[in-house]
Amino acid sequence: MLTLVPGCTSDTPDPLVVLGPWTGEEGKAFEAALNRLDDGTGRTYTYEGTRSLRETLVSQLEADAPPDVAILNSIGELTEYARRDELKPLVEETAERAYPPWAPTLLVDGRRRTYWVPLKVDLKSLVWSKEGTSSDDPAWCVGLASQATSGWPGTDWIEDILLHQAGPAVYEEWATSRLSWLDPAVRQAWTTWxxxxxxxxxxSIERSLTTSYEGVPGPGGPRGLLDSPGFDCTYEHQSAFIRYLYASEDVRVEPSARFLGGRAEYRDTYEVAGDMAAVFSDDPAAQELVERLSSPAGRKRWQSEADPGVRPLFPNTAGLPPAVPANPIEQEIDDLLNSRARTLCFDASDVMPPELRDAFHRAVLEFFRDPSKRHLDSLLRQLETVRVQVDEESADGRSFRPPEVICASSGG
Structure with missing residues (x-):
């Protein structure tokens, strides 16, 4: 947990509480940016950074003590909170920064509103390798462990394969629970993986199931799967955030499309993720805080505070001038995100309702251990059952529709 209370005096109101996913160097950079935030109100801020974000937020909501602002990467969870009237619609100045596909609007009681805004984004659909490594017969690094959310590196694989094989329209229907898990395109993505x-x-299977996506720890901490002993592998499929482990000049990054057996017309389609800020408080200062954090000045401040390996990425619609790249890897990723990508689609599992997303994570772990046809048939039937049940249970008597558009042309 990182705690920040700048300029605290006995005459000031209670600090605004910001709950977020960043710890370590990322958390320190965000904390420093928050520390430099001058909103002219005299308010103070407390940042709580945790790797167990959902569990922490759920417990706070159950205790009727939510944070003023929470930063989440799951559209599915945010949609759930909006449906329960736990989120506050964003003010107009902030809603204008709800860039697609990170922040789709929601139709609630006949009104279309914006409930969250991206503070930073990540580009997925990437493959990492050492310079000079042959791509004729890739040996894939896989580490599926990640505390309470183990399995997501595998769901990223399946999502990326489906996106490039079946295209954005099919991907969007599947991610938003309008396509059956028994559809042939979905099955093909699993078997391709x-x-x-x-x-x-x-x-090897057991090693991948029990090793973190960050790789085996070394003397200085995590060192990435490409550099981990026991992993005789040459390529890794992972999001842009992993660059903090691979900032050296002997590592290269490239689009994943050519590895996935997809179609040529989907080559410049990319999966993306993001960390979105949402307001849980009636305090107007919470709205003001999100407005300032998402502003060009707030983004620039955060970027300037962060080390190169954890410097946040922003879409070119964020109102920032082009940043000087910290290294060739960051330059390549920024170029892919803001110049070469034609279509961006939000991470499918992070769009799904939490119950379905968690079932997807578990199914990936089981499939990785046993990829037989019979086992896959069983897993897909189980996931289809969860999809139908969640859809039936989501009706609560209110006029509410979850987001259906989670793909957009690059740049909005």
């Missing part, structure tokens, strides 16, 4: 991974020994 198994084919790409190839034959693996029981020892």
């Amino acid at each position: 198994a084919e790409l991974l190839g034959d693996r020994s029981p020892e």
Whole structure:
């Protein structure tokens, strides 16, 4: 947990509480940007950074003590909170920064509103390797462990494959629970992943299931799967955020499309993720805080405080002048995100309702251990059952529609 209370005096109101996912160097950079925020109101801020974000927020809501502002990466969770009237619609100045596909509007009681805004974004659909490595027969690094959310590196694989094989329209229907998990395109994505991974020994499977996506820790901390002992691999499929482990000059990053067996017309389509700020408080200062954090000045302040490996990425619609790249890797990622990408689609599992997303994570772990046709049939039937149940249970008597558009042309 990172705590920040600048300029606190006995005459000031209670600090605004910001709950977010960033710890370590990322948390320190955000904390420093928040510390430099001068909103002219005399308010103070407390930042709580945690890797167990959903569990922390749920417990705070159950205790009727929510944060003033929470920063989440799951559209599915944000949609759930909006449906329960736990989120406050954003003021107009902030809503104008709700760039697609990170912040789709919601239709609630006949009114279309914006309930969250991206503070930073991440580009997925990327593959990492060492310079000079041959791509003729990639040996894939896979680490699926991640505390309470183990399995998401595998769901990223399946999502990216489906996006490039079936295209944005099918991907969007599937991510928003309008397409059955028994659809042939969905099944093909799972089987393609198994084919790409190839034959693996029981020892290799167990190693991947129990090793963090950050790789095996070394003397200085995590060192990435490409540099981890015991992993005889040459390529890794991972989001842009992993660059904090791969900032050296001997590592390269490239689009994932050519590895996935997709169609040429979807080559410049990319999956993206983001960290979105939402207001849980009636305090007008909470709205003002999100407005300032999402402003060009707030983004520039945060970017200037962060080390190169964890410097936040922003879409070119964020109102910022082009930043001087910290290194060739950041330059390549920024170029892909803001110049070469034609279509951006939000991370599918982060769009799904939490119950379905969690079931997807578990199914990936089971499939990784046993990719047989019979087992896959069973897993897809289970996921389809969860999809139908969640859809039936979501009706609560209010006029509410979840987002259906989670893909957009690059740049909005």
